[in-house]
Amino acid sequence: MIFSKATLVFALFCIVHLSPATANTAQEIVKQLHVPAGFSLSIYADNVPNARSLALGDNGIVFVGSGCEGKVYALQDKDQDGIAEQHYIITENLIMPNSVAYKDGSLYVAEIGVVYKVSYQGKS
Numbered sequence: 001m002i003f004s005k006a007t008l009v010f011a012l013f014c015i016v017h018l019s020p021a022t023a024n025t026a027q028e029i030v031k032q033l034h035v036p037a038g039f040s041l042s043i044y045a046d047n048v049p050n051a052r053s054l055a056l057g058d059n060g061i062v063f064v065g066s067g068c069e070g071k072v073y074a075l076q077d078k079d080q081d082g083i084a085e086q087h088y089i090i091t092e093n094l095i096m097p098n099s100v101a102y103k104d105g106s107l108y109v110a111e112i113g114v115v116y117k118v119s120y121q122g123k124s
Contacts (some may be wrong), residue, residue, distance in 0.1 A: 045075050045084040057102040063090065065097035065109065072097050072109050072118075091118065 030041050044062070052067035062075045062084065071092040075084035091097075091109065099110035107118040 042082055044077070044082065045087065047087055048073050048075070052097070053099050055100040055102040055107070057107065058105070063100045063102060063107055065100040067096055067098065070094045070097065072100060072107075091116075 026043055026046055030043060033041055035041055045064075048064050048066060050067040050069040051064050053065040055063040057063055057074075060077060060080075064073045064075060066073065071094070072090045074086075074088045074090050076086040076088075077084045078086055090107065094109070094111045097109050097111045099108075101108040105119065109116045109118060
């Protein structure tokens with residue numbers, strides 16, 4: 001079975017954020033996971049409560065819908081060390097943002113019964 005890198009990252013987000021994990025516990029979870037040859041796992045961000053969906057935007061920005069928290073975040077790894085050190089709230093007060101997608105400079109966010117289009121230029 002072949003998994004994309006995004007699928008593995010999403011799975012890790014779900015595992016880490018579905019359990020009441022501390023940073024040390026999250027590292028322990030990563031050690032217990034097995035991936036196919038040629039893949040590796042690490043924690044990209046652990047400061048996104050209730051992460052549910054991911055979309056990769058321009059300039060390496062990762063958009064994250066947070067489910068019952070009602071927020072959408074933008075995460076960025078400016079120094080390209082594999083850890084997102086920048087963390088922005090893009091929108092909040094949503095009802096279960098359960099899907100995010102990015103295409104041609106626009107972020108699409110789905111919540112219950114509604115899809116929003118957000119133009120996002122990114123932060124430098």
